[in-house]
Structure formats: C-alpha cells, structure tokens
Amino acid sequence: MKTTLIATVFFLTGISINGQQISLGEISRNAKFNKTIDEINNGKAVLKYSDIQGNPFYKNGFNNAKVGDTGTILPVRYNLFKDSFEILNDNDIYSVPKDNSFSKFTFLSSNEKFILDKDNDGIAGYFLILTEGHSKLLKKFAVKFIPEIPAPNTMISGTPAKFENLKPVYYLKTEDNLIKISKKADDLINALPTDKKDAVKDFIKTNKIKLTEEMDLIKLTNFLNK
Structure with missing residues (x-):
C-alpha cells in the first residue's frame, strides 16, 4: 500500500467523521485500507470484472460522496458483490474498512x-436509507457471481x-432493532413493540399494504414515524 494514501485522502489533517475527531496518526494505525x-x-482462472457479464457496482465509475456527517468528500464506488465502499487514490483502488x-x-x-449496520446474523453491511426518522426503511442490495459453464460439446454452447x-x-x-421484512405481515407485527402492534396491523389492513x-413499505414506515 502506498504510504501516501491516507495523507492524500485526508488532506494531511485530522478530520471529524460522525462527530468524532480522528487524527491522521490514528487513521494510519487503525484504518487498514486494503488495496x-x-x-x-474462478477456479483455476482469474477473471477481470471487465470479462464478466453484468455489473457488480451500484453506480458506474467513481462518484463524489460525503463521508459521515462532515464536509469530507471523496471519490467512491459501492461494490455490491463485495459489499464494500472503495476509494480511488491516483490509479489505485482501496477498500474502506467496515467500522x-x-x-x-x-x-x-x-x-x-448508505449506512453501515448489522443484519440479523450480526454481519456488518451497507444499507440504502429510503426513509428517515426514528424508524428507517432500509434497502439491502446484493450481487451474486455465477461461474462460467463450459460447453460440454460442440453442439451445445x-x-x-x-x-x-x-x-x-x-x-x-427501529430504535432498538433491525427487522428483516418478509412477505408475512404477522412476522413484522410480532417483531414490533407491543404498543405498535395493533396500530400497524390496522394500518396494513385498511390501506391494503x-x-x-x-412504495407500500415507505407508506408504512412514514406511518410509524408519525
């Protein structure tokens, strides 16, 4: 890894991310950016992304994004396949640590x-926020890699x-939980606090959610935030 990476990205100064002051020295010791x-x-072969059909990224190329709640802006991309944000520094790409x-x-x-959180299995990942408030609707994207299937013979491709x-x-x-939403309304209702169950059940039934x-999930989350 280039020794100048952290200095280049963070402008040789301490910065505040999510309200916490982090010095250059602390970043250098703890960030552990991986190239x-x-x-x-892919088995015996190593494939470049450009040789694989489909797109493993949320957006094409690197796009400017604000980091945390500060004014720090960096060129980043979201790698859906690896579930990681990546930073472009000169011609090198570095994966941002999930912390x-x-x-x-x-x-x-x-x-x-996008915010970093933990799913029901305690695995850290990034989620897109669809609604703000004390209750948030989050959307989780993912990309799967499907290996090549060689032609069994000249007649079959x-x-x-x-x-x-x-x-x-x-x-x-919610303020206390991260609830995975299934097709069954009862699963969601049972995971909510007792004082919310009846109101949510009635709202789902009345509004045919x-x-x-x-869009229905957004309506439901907005109702919870009233």
Whole structure:
C-alpha cells in the first residue's frame, strides 16, 4: 500500500467523521485500507470484472460522496458483490474498512445515503436509507457471481461468467432493532413493540399494504414515524 494514501485522502489533517475527531496518526494505525483489484478467482482462472457479464457496482465509475456527517468528500464506488465502499487514490483502488469511522456515505449527485449496520446474523453491511426518522426503511442490495459453464460439446454452447443482481431485501430499523421484512405481515407485527402492534396491523389492513411493494413499505414506515 502506498504510504501516501491516507495523507492524500485526508488532506494531511485530522478530520471529524460522525462527530468524532480522528487524527491522521490514528487513521494510519487503525484504518487498514486494503488495496483491491477488479478481479475474481474462478477456479483455476482469474477473471477481470471487465470479462464478466453484468455489473457488480451500484453506480458506474467513481462518484463524489460525503463521508459521515462532515464536509469530507471523496471519490467512491459501492461494490455490491463485495459489499464494500472503495476509494480511488491516483490509479489505485482501496477498500474502506467496515467500522464506525466510515459508517455513512452520501452520494452528492443523488443524495442517496448508505449506512453501515448489522443484519440479523450480526454481519456488518451497507444499507440504502429510503426513509428517515426514528424508524428507517432500509434497502439491502446484493450481487451474486455465477461461474462460467463450459460447453460440454460442440453442439451445445456454454454459459459465460456473469454477475447477477439479487432481489433487494428490506429492513425496518427501529430504535432498538433491525427487522428483516418478509412477505408475512404477522412476522413484522410480532417483531414490533407491543404498543405498535395493533396500530400497524390496522394500518396494513385498511390501506391494503403489500410488504413486497417498496412504495407500500415507505407508506408504512412514514406511518410509524408519525
């Protein structure tokens, strides 16, 4: 790793991320940026992303994003396949560590905000915030790599390697919990605090809310924030 990476990215000064002052020395000791390459091991072969069908990134190229709640702006991209944010420094790409110092990225062009949280299995990952408030609707993206299937013979063609977008998963983040939303309303209702259960049940029934529809989930979350 280039010794100048941290200095270049953080302008040789201490910065405040998410309200916490972090000195250059602390970043150098603890950030542990890892250099990454747009390649994937596919059995005996190593494939470049450019040789694989599909797109493993949330947006094409690197886009300016605000880091945390500060004015620090960096060129980043969100790698859905690796579930990691990556920074461009000169011609090198570095993966940002998943820790509290880098727990929020807001793309300037779209104002889309991603936060770092833990899913039901305790695995840290990034989620897109769809609604703000004491209850938040979060959207989790993912991409799966499907290896190449060689042609078994000259009569049957093979299948090239590709990245495939998985169906997004939605979560309701309350002040105390992160609830994975399934198709069943009862699963969501049972996970809510007791004082919310009846009101949410009535709202879902009255407004014919479908938990598989993003706009309906936004309506439901906005109701919880009233």
